Amino acid sequence: MFGQPAMNSLWFWARLCFVHASRPLYLLIFLMGMQPLLTWWQFGLTRRIVDSLAATADWKPIITLALLLGLVQVFNFAFIHLERWSNDTIGLNIDRAVARHVYTQISIHTITRLETPEYANDLHLLKMSLNNVRFMVGAVIRIVRQLVLIASYMNIIAHYNSWLLLVLLAFSIPGFVFEQKYANRMENSQQQRAQHELSVWHMADILTNSRNSREMLIFGIRPFLLRKWEAAISNVHMHFRQLHRIELTWRLLYGLSTPLCLITTQCLMIYLVSQHKLTIGDYIALTAAISSAEGTLSVIANNTLIMKQVLLFAGRLTRFLNRYASATTEETASPKVKQEIQIIAARKLSFKYPNSERLILDKIDLALERGKVLALVGENGSGKSTLASVLFGLHEIDSGMLYMNENDLNDVDRSEWFKQFSVVQQDYIRYPMSLLENITLAENAPASRQQLEWVQREYPYLIPDHLHNNPDVLLGNNLIGSVQLSGGQWQRIAAARAIVKSAPFLLLDEATSEMDPETSAQFLHKLLDERKGLTTVIVTHLMPIAAMADEIIVMHEGKIAEQGDYETLLKQRGKFSEMCLKHQINETKEEASNEYELQSFV
Template structure:
C-alpha cells in the first residue's frame, strides 16, 4: 500500500512564507529593510517610466495630428534623457539589491542551520530511537542546507513582482484600467501549473526522506576514514557503491516521471496564457480603430502589459523551480518548534546521593513490540561499586541509560534519597558515563578531556590530573603539540591513537567530569590485560566516595564489586556478592565457570 501523500494547502504556503520572513528578519533586519527599500524604489521608478513614456507618445501623436508636419524631436530629448537616467538608476539599484541579497541569504543560511543544529543538540536521546524523528530531521537538514537562500531569493522575487504589478496597475488605472483584469486572467493557468508541480515535488521528497538517509549512510561508509579499512578488507566498495546507485536511481526515476508529467501541463498553460494575451492585444487594436481608446493610451498600456506578462512568466518559472522550498521551510519550522528547550547551565558541582533506587522500572523503545526492561529493582549506595552482568541483549546498557538520566522509564520510578527523580537533566548533571561505543572526538586531546565538564571553563591542571588518573598523561605529553594535538589524521598536523589509548582518553573524560555517580560500560574492552588489571586494582581508590556502576562481560573485573546484579531478558534474576552468587550456583555461577573454563583449558599441562 502506498504511503499517504502529505496534504499541502495555500494556508501552509502562506504560513511557511511568514516563517521565512521571520527567520530573515531575525537573521538580518537591516538587510531585509534595505532589500525591500531597493525593490520598492525600483518599482516606483518603473511606474514613473511608464507615465513618462505615455506623455512622450501623447506629445508625438498630438504633434502629428495637429500640424501634419514632422515631429519636433527636440521636444523628446529631455524625456529620452530622463528615461535613460531612470534605466541606469534602475540597473544600479538592481545591482546593489543583488549584492545585499547575497549577504542576506548567507546570514539566513547561518541562522536556520544553527536552528536545526541547536534543536537536534537539545533533543532527548529517546527521540533518536524513533525512525519518524530521523525522517523529520532529514527533511529539516535538507531544508537548512539547500533551501533557506532560495526561500529568501524567492520572497524577494515575489516582492519585486508584486511591487511591479502594483506599479503597473497604478498606471493602468489612469490609462487603460480594463487591461488589468484581462492580464490577471492570463496569469492563472501559469500559476495553477506551478502549484501542481510544487505540490508533486514536495510530496516526492517527503516520501524519500528515508531513501536520503540510506544514501548518506552508504556515502559515509565509502568516504570516511574509520570505515575504510574494513570496506577494503572485505572488498565491499563495489557492492556498497552499487547499492548507493540503486537508491539514487529510485529518486531519479520518480523525478523524471514527475518532470515529464508536469512539463506537458506547463506547456499547455503557457499556450493558454499566450492566447489570452493575444486576445487582449486584438481587443485593444479594435478599440483603437474605432476611436474608443487613443493610440497613446493603448501603446503605453500594451507596453505595461508586456512588462506585466514578463513578470508573471518569471514568477511562474520561479515557482516551478523553487516554489516547493517554502514547504521545506515549513518542515524546518515544525522540527525546530517541536524541539526541547536547551537545559540550563549548571556550574555548581552535583551533590552526591546516599541512595539511588530503580523500583519496578519498565522500558520500551519506540516502535518495539515488547519491553526491553520488565519491572527492574536495583539499589545503589554512595561509595559502592555495583556490577551489572548478563548476556548480550539482556538490557544492561538500557538500564544504565535510565539511571544516567538519558531515558525516562516508561513504567516504574527512580527514587533518589527517598524522593522521585523526575528531572533527567539533574540526573545527567551528576553522572559521568563511559560507553562501550564512546565517541572519538577528532579534535584536540585537550578538548577530548575538557568535554567531560563543558559547563566550566577548562582547567589545565584538572585535565592533566584526569589524564594521569586514566594512565594516558605520558602519551599525551609526548604528542607533537602535547594536549593541543589534533587527534585525526584527516586534519593538518593531526595524529591518531590506538583503540586502547582512545579508551583511556574516554576514561580521563569521566575523571574530569568529577561526578558523584560514574557508569563504566565495558570500560576496558580495548585495553590490554595488564592495563585492565592496573585500572581495576585502582578503581576503588580513584573513585573513592563515588558510586560506580560497572557493566562488564569479564567476570574477573566484577568479582570484587560490592553487589552484582544479573540481568536476563530485561529482568533481574539474581543479585548479591560474588561469594553469595557462586554459593547459590545460579546463572551467575554458570557464566563465571564457563568463562573461567576457557582460561583453564588454555593453561599449560
C-alpha cells in the same frame, strides 16, 4: 509544545532573517535604488553625446561627456559586484542565524526516540529543507520590486480599459495556484525519496571512509557495495524524474494561459481600436504594458513558491520538535534537583523501544544507593546496557517506575539530573578537536589546562606518551594535521573525559574493552579506590572486572536472574557461576594455546 503560531508564520522567519542580515541588506537596498539612476544617467549621457556629434564640431564637451559616461559605467560595474557580495553575505548570515535557531530549539533530554530509523529520516528531511529559508530574503526583495512595477503597469492598463486588467489578472491566477501545488508536490517527493537518499549517503560513506578499508580489502566487497549504491541512487533519480515529469506537464498546461491571455487581450484591443476608443499608439503602448505586466506577475508567482517552501519547513520543524525535543516553559518546567541523589530506585521497571512490542526490561526491582559499586553482567542482548542507561535517565519511561530520592524521574528536570552523572559508553565519540578539548569539553582556558594536567598526573596511562606535552594537537583523521589514534587510545581519552567531570554517579559501559588487560586493571583499581563514597555502575562481560563490584546483577532476557555479591553468587552455582566457569575455561584454553605456540616455536 513547539506548536506556537509564531514559528509557523512567515513573519517570524522573515524577521529572523532580516535582523541577522540588516547591514548587507541596507546596502543591497541602496544599490537597488541606485541602479535605475545609473541607467537613466547612462541613457541621458549617451543621448547627449549623439546629439553633440550631430550638432557641433567641438570635441571637448563630447570628450567630457564620454568620460562621464565611462565613470557611470565604472560605478555600474562596482555596484553589480557589491550587489553580488551583499547577496552572498546575506545568505551566509541567514544560514548561520537559521541553523543556530534550529539547533537551539532542539533540546534533547532522552535518547529513546533518537535511536530509531524515523529520527534519522526526519532529521535528514529537516536538514534538506533548511536551505529554503536563506532564499526568502531574496524572494521578498524580488516580490517588492515586481509589485512596484506591476502597480505602474496596472495603472496604465486600467487608465485605458479596466476589462483588459481583469483579463490579465484572471489568466495569472493559474500560475499562482500551480506554484503552491508544486511546492506541496516537492515536499511529498522529498519524503518519498528520503530513505533512498540516506542509503546513498551511507553507501558513499562506507565506500570512502578509511575506517572501512580493511574489511573491504579482506572481504573484497567493493563491487557489492557499489551495486548497493547504484541501486539507491537509481531510486533517487526515479523520484526526481517523476517530479520533473509532473512539473513539465503542468507547466506546459499552465503555459497555455500566456497565449490565451495574449489572444484575448489582442482581440479586445482590436475591438476598441475599431470602435475608435483606442488609437494605434494606445494599442502599441498597451501591448507593451500587458506583456511586461504578465512577465512581472510570473516572477511574483515563482517567488511565492519559496514562501510556501518556508511555511512547509516551519511546519516540519514544529513537528520534529514536538516529536523529539523537549519544550520547557515556566508552566511545564520540572522541579530542579537541588539535593544530592542518595538513591535511585527501580520499581517494576519495564522498557521497550519505539515501534517494538518486545520488552527489553521486564519488571525490574532494584535500589542503587550512593557509594555502591554495581556490576551488570549477562549475555549479549540480555538488557544490561539498556538497564544502565535507564537507571541514568537516558531513556523515556512511564511514571511510577524510576525514583530519585522518592521523586519520580518524570517529575525532575533532567538537565539538572544529568549534572550528577558521567559516562564512558561503548560507542564513545571521537571528537575532531584538540586533546585538551576532547578531555575537558571546553575551550582552552587555565581551568581546562589544570584539569588536563591533573589527568596526566593521576592517570598518565590514559593519554598517549607522545601527546603529554602537546595539549593543542588535533585528534583523529578528519582534519589535516591531526594525529591518528588507535581504538584503545581513543577509549582511554573517553575514560579521561568521564573522570574529569568528577560526577557522583559514573557509568562504565564496557569502558575498558579496547584496553590491554594491564592498563584496564590498573585504571579500574585506582578509579574505584578514589571513588569511594561515590556510585559506579559497571557493565561488563569480564568476570574479574565484575568481581570488583560490591553487588552484581545477572541479567537474562530482560529480567534479573541473580543478584548478590561475588562470593554469594559463586556459592549459588547458578548462572553467574556458570559464566565464571566459562570465562575460566576460555582463559585456560588461551593460556594453553599460547604455551603450545611457544613450544612449537622453540
